[in-house]
Amino acid sequence: MSSALRSKMERQWLxxxxxxxxxxxxxxxxxxxxxxxxxxxxSNTTEIACVIKSEELSNQGIYWYRWSKGxxxxxxxxFATMMNRYTYGNGFKDDRFCISKDSFxxxxxxxxxxxxxxxxxxxxxxxxxxxxxxxxxxTELSVVDSLPPAKKPKxxxxxPKKTSNCRNMPRSSRNKKGxxxxxxxxxxxxxxxVLLLLALAVVIHxxxxxxxRLRLHFRKQVLK
Numbered sequence: 001m002s003s004a005l006r007s008k009m010e011r012q013w014l015x016x017x018x019x020x021x022x023x024x025x026x027x028x029x030x031x032x033x034x035x036x037x038x039x040x041x042x043s044n045t046t047e048i049a050c051v052i053k054s055e056e057l058s059n060q061g062i063y064w065y066r067w068s069k070g071x072x073x074x075x076x077x078x079f080a081t082m083m084n085r086y087t088y089g090n091g092f093k094d095d096r097f098c099i100s101k102d103s104f105x106x107x108x109x110x111x112x113x114x115x116x117x118x119x120x121x122x123x124x125x126x127x128x129x130x131x132x133x134x135x136x137x138x139t140e141l142s143v144v145d146s147l148p149p150a151k152k153p154k155x156x157x158x159x160p161k162k163t164s165n166c167r168n169m170p171r172s173s174r175n176k177k178g179x180x181x182x183x184x185x186x187x188x189x190x191x192x193x194v195l196l197l198l199a200l201a202v203v204i205h206x207x208x209x210x211x212x213r214l215r216l217h218f219r220k221q222v223l224k
Contacts, residue, residue, distance in 0.1 A: 029053060030052070030053055031050055031053070031126070031134060032050070032136065032137060033049065033051075033136040034048075034051070035139065036140070037139065037141075037142075039144060042143055042145050043115060045111065046111070046141065047111045048123055049107050050110070050136055051106065051107040057129065059082055060128065062127060063076070063128065064077040064078050064097075065077060065124045067121055067122040068120075075091070075092075076092075077097060077110070096112060097110065097111075098111040099111075115143045116143060118143075119141060120142050121140075122138045122140045123139045123141060
């Protein structure tokens with residue numbers, strides 16, 4: 001089979017696989033990509049890992065493709081063999097798109113240097129097996145000029161303030177029920193004050209009785 005015919009067949013299979021994958025009808029856990037989504041700054045560097053979980057596919061070469069939602073087209077980025085030989089597609093050069101291999105993790109990574117807005121898209125790693133392509137879960141890359149600001153929690157959410165029922169009332173209701181709120185606050189204080197006075201009165205009464213007994217006892221002792 002000629003290379004041109006083989007390339008045409010693989011592109012047809014890829015087009016069908018990408019369409020099925022993006023519509024949710026094709027899933028395969030043999031290839032797992034991380035992370036699922038990347039938001040990177042312009043001119044920075046990012047990296048996408050493709051882990052091969054199947055032993056049957058561990059000796060196969062890895063294809064890298066980019067799918068553009070805007071133009072509804074896919075582009076062939078590169079093909080990497082297990083012998084560290086690379087073939088790049090048109091418009092993709094090894095000075096910006098670098099492929100590295102991790103034999104221990106059975107993974108290949110695609111590193112993109114000096115990111116550009118045109119690099120945005122969904123990246124897929126793929127393996128050719130039995131005249132068809134098996135795709136990974138995909139990684140969506142968005143290249144932006146500035147990262148969106150992180151949402152800071154409000155002070156009320158971190159330290160919620162405890163408010164009384166009187167403060168939560170409308171101003172009109174607060175004016176009407178000001179007396180009830182005041183009595184609600186002062187009632188426990190008045191109760192405590194009354195209890196203290198009663199206890200003090202009991203103590204004074206007992207002290208006076210004890211004093212009288214001591215006087216009588218002293219007089220008896222003198223008369224004797």
